[in-house]
Structures are given as structure tokens and as C-alpha cells.
Amino acid sequence: MTPTARRTAPSDPASAQATGTATSAASRTASEQPYAAERGRLEVADLAKRFGAQQVLRGVTLSVEPGSTTAIVGPSGSGKTTLLRLIAGFERADAGTVVLSGRDLAAGDLWVPAHHRDVGYVAQDGALFPHLTVGQNIAFGMERAAGRAGRRATRARVGELLEMVSLDPALADRRPHEVSGGQQQRVALARALAREPELMLLDESFSALDAGLRVATRRTVGGVLRDAGITTVLVTHDQAEALSFADQVAVMRDGRLAQVDSPLEVYTRPVDRATAEFLGDAVMLEAWADGDTATCSLGTVRLAPTAHRGRVQLMLRPEQIRVDEHGPIRGVVLDTDYFGPESTVRLELRPGREPGCETSTLAREGQVIIIRHSSAFIAPRGTELRLRIEGEAIAFQPDA
Ligand SMILES: Nc1ncnc2c1ncn2[C@@H]1O[C@H](COP(=O)(O)OP(=O)(O)OP(=O)(O)O)[C@@H](O)[C@H]1O
DSSP states (O other), X not given: OOOOOSOOOOOOXXXXXXXXXXXXXXXOOGGGSOXXXXXXXXXXXXXXXXXXXXXXXXXXXXXXXXXXXXXXXXXXXXXXXXXXXXXXXXXXXXXXXXXXXXXXXXXXXXXXXXXXXXXXXXXXXXXXXXXXXXXXXXXXXXXXXXXXXXXXXXXXXXXXXHHHTTOOGGGGGSOGGGSOHXXXXXXXXXXXXXXXXXXXXXXXXXXXXXXXXXXXXXXXXHHHHHHHTOEEEEEESOHHHHHHHOSEEEEEETTEEEEEEOHHHHHHSOSSHHHHHHHSOOEEEEXXXXXXXXXXXXXXEEBOSOOOOEEEEEEEOGXXXXXXXXXXXXXXXXXXXXXXXXXXXXXXXXXXXXXXOOOOTTOOTTOEEEEEEETTOOOOTTOEEEEEEXXXXXXXXXXX
16 A cells, blocks of 8 residues: 555644544545545554664554454553554554554654544543533534534534433533543543544553443443444453453563454463463463373363474363362362452362372372352362363463
8 A cells, every 4th residue: 555645634733642532524525535444444564663772562463343342451561552652643653554444644654643643542541631621621622613503513512422421411511520530531532532533542541440430431431432333442451351341352462462362262262371371360281282182180181273292281261170079180179269259269189089080190299270169169178179171271382
């Protein structure tokens, strides 16, 4: 694709970062519209960024389907926010391309600044203007017709946007400090939505909220964006948030995307041990792989399709190891960690002694594993449990 901007947006005096977005979709002429089929499609290719001596992004390639939601998740400092800022146009990449709705935003010498991109941005703290009312925050930078009729139309649109994010339009006259943190985040989203962006970027937008409010706000925001068909990219360091919010999860590590896949796939089929352990608790076991099964301290375990043979490292999620009185594996409870809806139980494996007990000869004396169980189940220390494995284990190279 030729690196040329296909249309020029009107200049916007407001800071795109503060207001959350740039050009109004309403300001486009028909001939300037991106191809309908492409609207909202984001393509990032080979993006690289260095700050001083530090190479922060090392060739990031990511495709986001129109109207879908992608979560970028990874440890602190892995480069998530930098990637989002390059997509928003707050920073310039050293190499690589950003294409939105078929239009080049960054490619070679071409670089479209933030306020000329149809991109909404919601920061962690919402970044509302404290001296403006909620309504004025939302209306800020919205294209307004002059005169009383124009003001009425703006007010009506502000009311609509507040309702869209499940807020009472009566909040329009309050100042940001007069509404709760969750409401502020929804106002920030309404402000970003006011300009009908093609792409919404959420930068740790729910992190500052406490647990209950966070889930509720996330659900509302996710629903609004999905209903509006707006392509969304969320940056978070919270694995559970990424898995529950997104259609696609991109796991970032050390400036690279280690895996990009559906939430189910990244959780149940992680590409390597670091990804597996980042996304949740993992039971790691030495094993011997032979085709579609492996032998480990839990006996013979079915394997997800793998090319690995011989000595491997096996990964199971704790919830795959179930307590079952007829299960072939034995373990003795060491301790139980209770935390509301479920408990974590540490067990020491016992080699099998009776028929039906398959615990393998690879079982090392004292091998400890962790399982999860409903909180109603609290086994005292020393209880012997029988276990069985559900589903398939993942095989990694021994040193992966
Ligand atoms: N403007 C900048 N100047 C210099 N270094 C920067 C700049 N922005 C980011 N960095 C560095 O780049 C690295 C990646 O930062 P980034 O904020 O992208 O990571 P992150 O994955 O979003 O982390 P966190 O989850 O902690 O926000 C960090 O080491 C950070 O210090």
C-alpha cells in the first residue's frame, strides 16, 4: 500500500490525548469515507520503538478485526502502553506500519498525528477536565452548530451519550469530582464516543477502580463498544480482565507479542511456559512424551497435539485436576488456601499402591501439586484424596 494519507482531517485545537479522540466521523464527505468493509480494521506490522538505549518494541505485528475487541496483556514494562501510544499517534515508531480502516497512519516517513486519527483514547484516570461539567467534558470538541438550536442539539446528544454508558443524563451538570470513579470512567468513554471514532483505545481504563465497580464498569463499557461496533484495543496487566473482556488476547513479553489468540486458546494452549504462568496458575511436571500421551507423576496423561517427543515439561491448569473418589491418582493434603468462591489445595503425591491407582513411577517422593476446588470443600491436612485429570496437558520443551 502506498504510504499516503487518503484524506485530511480538519485540524482540531484540542489535545487528542486529553479529549480522547480526534476527527468527527460526521465531518467526512462520502468520497472521503474509508471502504465500508475496512472500517475499523486495524493492521499493525513490524512496529519497533526505542527509547534511548532501550529497545521497547521489537517488531510487533497485530491484526484486529473490525468491531472486535483485543486485549494486550503482559508484565509491567513489556511495552503495552508504548504500543497503544504508537497506535494512537502520541508517539512515532522507529519502524513498521499502522493502518486503520485501510488508511495508512504510520508508514515510512508518513505519520498522521493523533488529532488527525479517528481514534478514541480513554486513560486510566479518565483524564476529565476538572473545571468543566460532565456535560461540557463530553461536548468538548464535539462539532456544534452555532446558536440556541445548536446548543439544544449538543445537550440532547450529551444526554444520549450519558444514557449510552448507563449514566443518568442529570449528571451532565455535575463536576467530575462530584461523580464516582466508575462514573468518571464512563464519562471519559462517552467523551471519546462523542466523535464516533473508528477505533477505541483503552489504556488500563479500569485499573483504578475497586474490584466490584471494575467488573461492572468493564461490562458496561464492553457492551457499549460492542453494540456500537467500534473496534477496541484494551491494555491491561490483569490477566482475568483480558480473558473476560476480549475476543482476542495478545500476550506481550519483552517488546514482542508472544501469542495472539482467542482467550480460550491462550489460556488452555499457551505457546510457552512463561505465557502459561503469566495467564494463570500452572502445574508444571517433568514428563516423557510419546505421541498423544505422556507419562508423569500423575500417571499417563493425554496430550494436546504436539511435535515434542521424549523428555518434556508438562503443563496442566489446577482446575484440570479433579477430586474424584474413584480417581486413579493419590495425594495427601498439605494445606488449603480459602478465598471465597474456591480454595487452593496443596497436595503431596503418593505412588499408587492399589489396583486402579496409576500414579506413575516418575512420581518423586514428596512431589507437590496445586489443585483448585469449590470453597465448600475444605479437606483437613493429612487427608488422602483420589484425583483424576480432565482434558489434555500441554507439552513444552524441557527448558522452555
Ligand atoms: N517516553 C519514554 N521515555 C523513555 N522510556 C520510556 C518512555 N515510555 C516508556 N518507556 C520505557 O519503555 C518500557 C516499556 O514501557 P511501557 O509503559 O510501554 O510498558 P507497559 O507494559 O505498559 O508497563 P506497565 O504495565 O507498567 O504500564 C519501560 O521500561 C519504560 O520505562
